[in-house]
Amino acid sequence: xxxxxxxxxxxxxxxxxxxxxxxxxxxxxxxxxxxxxxxxxxxxxxxxxxxxxxxxxxxxxxxxxxxxxxxxxxxxxxxxxxxxxxxxxxxxxxxxxxxxxxxxxxxxxxxxxxxxxxxxxx
Numbered sequence: 310x311x312x313x314x315x316x317x318x319x320x321x322x323x324x325x326x327x328x329x330x331x332x333x334x335x336x337x338x339x340x341x342x343x344x345x346x347x348x349x350x351x352x353x354x355x356x357x358x359x360x361x362x363x364x365x366x367x368x369x370x371x372x373x374x375x376x377x378x379x380x381x382x383x384x385x386x387x388x389x390x391x392x393x394x395x396x397x398x399x400x401x402x403x404x405x406x407x408x409x410x411x412x413x414x415x416x417x418x419x420x421x422x423x424x425x426x427x428x429x430x431x
Contacts, residue, residue: 336374343381346372356399359407364389 317332319325338345353361363370367385374380380394382403390401 343373343375346374353398353403355401355403355407357409358411359409361390361403362406362408364405 315332317325317328319328336344336346355361363384370382370384370389372380372382374394378394379391380398380401381388382390382398382401384405387404389405390398390403392398392401
């Protein structure tokens with residue numbers, strides 16, 4: 310087995326203490342069937358460059374990793390995306406609003422009607 314190491318360089322002793330705590334416990338909570346992960350610190354971008362937005366009725370979202378290797382994004386009492394954890398979140402299909410900066414286009418996903426609404430932001 311290959312030896313793998315990670316070196317973290319931070320700007321202060323306080324940041325080092327925080328980083329060590331996070332690395333030692335890479336998840337927030339666990340149940341018998343899944344693990345609640347820490348939030349991503351960067352926006353989620355899809356393969357086409359769109360930025361995934363939360364639905365307007367959601368204040369926060371949670372990433373869950375199931376014990377069978379499925380990653381799931383939940384917000385406002387519903388699942389917004391699922392996929393194999395090894396695939397990476399950019400490849401998932403999201404049932405949530407998205408903004409595509411290159412095209413200046415906003416896409417609102419209406420899951421209950423199974424349609425997309427697209428508007429230009431010009």
